Amino acid sequence: MIISSVAEAVSRQLETVTDSVNEALFEPVIRLGVTGLARAGKTVFITSLVANLKDRGRMPQLLAEAEGRIATAFLQPQPDDTVPRFAFEENLAALTGPDPHWPDNTRGISELRLSLRLRPAGLLSGVRGMRTVHLDIVDYPGEWLLDLALLDKSYADWCDHILTRLQAREEAVGFLEDLRGVDFEAKLEEGTAQALAKSFTAYLNAARAAGYSDCTPGRFLLPGDLAGSPVLSFAPLPDGAAGAGRGTLGREMARRYEAYKAQVVKPFFRNHFAHIDRQVVLVDALGALHHGPAAVEDLRQSMADILAAFRPGRSAFLTRILGGKRVEKILFAATKADHLHHNQHPQLAAITEALLRDARDRADFAGAKTQAMALAALRTTSEARLPYEGREVDCVQGILLDSGKRAAFYPGALPEDPAQLLAPARQGETQWLDQDYAVMCFAPAPLELRPGAGPPHIRLDRAAQFLIGDVL
Numbered sequence: 001m002i003i004s005s006v007a008e009a010v011s012r013q014l015e016t017v018t019d020s021v022n023e024a025l026f027e028p029v030i031r032l033g034v035t036g037l038a039r040a041g042k043t044v045f046i047t048s049l050v051a052n053l054k055d056r057g058r059m060p061q062l063l064a065e066a067e068g069r070i071a072t073a074f075l076q077p078q079p080d081d082t083v084p085r086f087a088f089e090e091n092l093a094a095l096t097g098p099d100p101h102w103p104d105n106t107r108g109i110s111e112l113r114l115s116l117r118l119r120p121a122g123l124l125s126g127v128r129g130m131r132t133v134h135l136d137i138v139d140y141p142g143e144w145l146l147d148l149a150l151l152d153k154s155y156a157d158w159c160d161h162i163l164t165r166l167q168a169r170e171e172a173v174g175f176l177e178d179l180r181g182v183d184f185e186a187k188l189e190e191g192t193a194q195a196l197a198k199s200f201t202a203y204l205n206a207a208r209a210a211g212y213s214d215c216t217p218g219r220f221l222l223p224g225d226l227a228g229s230p231v232l233s234f235a236p237l238p239d240g241a242a243g244a245g246r247g248t249l250g251r252e253m254a255r256r257y258e259a260y261k262a263q264v265v266k267p268f269f270r271n272h273f274a275h276i277d278r279q280v281v282l283v284d285a286l287g288a289l290h291h292g293p294a295a296v297e298d299l300r301q302s303m304a305d306i307l308a309a310f311r312p313g314r315s316a317f318l319t320r321i322l323g324g325k326r327v328e329k330i331l332f333a334a335t336k337a338d339h340l341h342h343n344q345h346p347q348l349a350a351i352t353e354a355l356l357r358d359a360r361d362r363a364d365f366a367g368a369k370t371q372a373m374a375l376a377a378l379r380t381t382s383e384a385r386l387p388y389e390g391r392e393v394d395c396v397q398g399i400l401l402d403s404g405k406r407a408a409f410y411p412g413a414l415p416e417d418p419a420q421l422l423a424p425a426r427q428g429e430t431q432w433l434d435q436d437y438a439v440m441c442f443a444p445a446p447l448e449l450r451p452g453a454g455p456p457h458i459r460l461d462r463a464a465q466f467l468i469g470d471v472l
């Protein structure tokens with residue numbers, strides 16, 4: 001029995017070896033990471049991308065499609081058995097069903113495999129048969145990338161950093177108040193630890209709702225099945241807490257912070273992040289503009305922190321687990337561009353590019369190809385030219401999310417020069433000087449999908465061409 005099970009193990013091993021050899025030789029797998037801060041548009045992006053790759057009538061800028069080389073694209077069981085499957089069918093039904101609505105918030109990581117069957121191109125077309133490329137799409141919260149910065153920070157550094165930021169934020173008043181009554185040298189009381197963690201989490205949620213991007217530790221907002229566990233039951237404490245004696249609240253909080261790093265942050269980078277080949281970073285730049293200069297500056301800083309993860313050498317831990325592997329392409333996409341008339345899309349792309357400037361330069365330096373663009377994964381509006389304050393303006397029209405009524409919308413003209421927005425944001429202005437940038441929430445429009453065409457979008461085909469065009 002023992003012998004047979006050993007033999008079985010050996011042959012199974014051989015099987016996996018030949019499988020992966022076959023796969024590597026004949027069926028390339030591209031792992032496409034899709035990330036962005038909360039509500040950036042990840043779920044809608046993936047749903048529309050997959051739907052438009054399956055039915056490619058609206059993908060003229062995807063070269064392989066224009067050349068008639070994509071025979072079919074179909075969903076397959078994903079390779080990772082322990083990662084939840086991306087709920088494609090459910091999300092597509094939400095967006096394109098008889099009562100169209102936006103999909104629910106997502107709680108964590110998920111994955112989907114789309115396989116494309118390709119006809120051979122050019123001279124070899126008569127000789128070579130069809131080939132298959134697998135696209136594994138991985139959806140994960142951008143907040144988890146922000147956690148990378150924690151790996152270099154001791155508990156004392158982290159507390160110092162966070163508490164300094166909190167001083168200036170009205171969302172933190174409640175937590176800072178709770179902190180005042182705490183003695184970190186007192187013996188650990190689980191009730192006190194839980195109450196502080198709750199109060200800190202409430203601050204994080206309020207900060208996110210107010211448009212702030214730096215809402216870490218990332219898992220506090222999306223705890224999943226870790227909710228209430230010790231790794232998520234810590235909070236920043238005033239100076240000196242980490243050095244408090246054994247069995248005290250301070251010491252235990254420092255220990256839990258370290259456990260969060262070791263048992264939550266590192267496994268994510270090791271098991272998921274390290275395997276990504278191409279990356280989309282979605283940015284709700286319009287949403288930040290609407291919230292004002294502080295939100296824009298905060299988005300800029302958070303993007304720099306997020307993109308640090310794509311910079312080799314940024315973290316000793318990452319360098320070790322990546323072992324020389326690099327993300328080959330990174331697309332920075334400003335989402336929800338259907339809120340703007342197309343003649344303002346270049347300005348939105350320029351703002352996105354400027355927002356990511358520092359981080360992007362470093363990623364370029366690392367050899368990754370990068371591009372910034374403005375897109376809408378699901379177009380909910382049409383364009384019109386209408387009178388407004390005595391002149392004609394280019395606006396968009398759609399169905400309002402709250403009232404269900406049709407309305408025209410002019411968000412304000414974005415400046416040609418992004419510095420006009422980013423400079424006041426950096427200088428800590430509290431309001432835009434010349435105007436406000438309104439944001440409206442449009443509902444997905446009821447659709448009649450043409451056979452062979454996916455949901456309407458803006459520039460999703462260009463995004464796909466940049467991300468995977470070279471392997472098709």
Ligand SMILES: Nc1nc2c(ncn2[C@@H]2O[C@H](COP(=O)(O)OP(=O)(O)OP(=O)(O)O)[C@@H](O)[C@H]2O)c(=O)[nH]1
Pocket residue numbers: 036037038039040041042043044045102103104105106107141335336337338339375376377378379380441442
């Ligand atoms: N008009 C328009 N709105 C969009 C588009 N994509 C996303 N939105 C809006 O942004 C919201 C968030 O989109 P999601 O795709 O759920 O964002 P997410 O990044 O998956 O959000 P979480 O899972 O909560 O982190 C949606 O509910 C829509 O209101 C788009 O292409 N056009």
Ligand SMILES: [Mg+2]
Pocket residue numbers: 042043044104105106
């Ligand atoms: Mg989502």
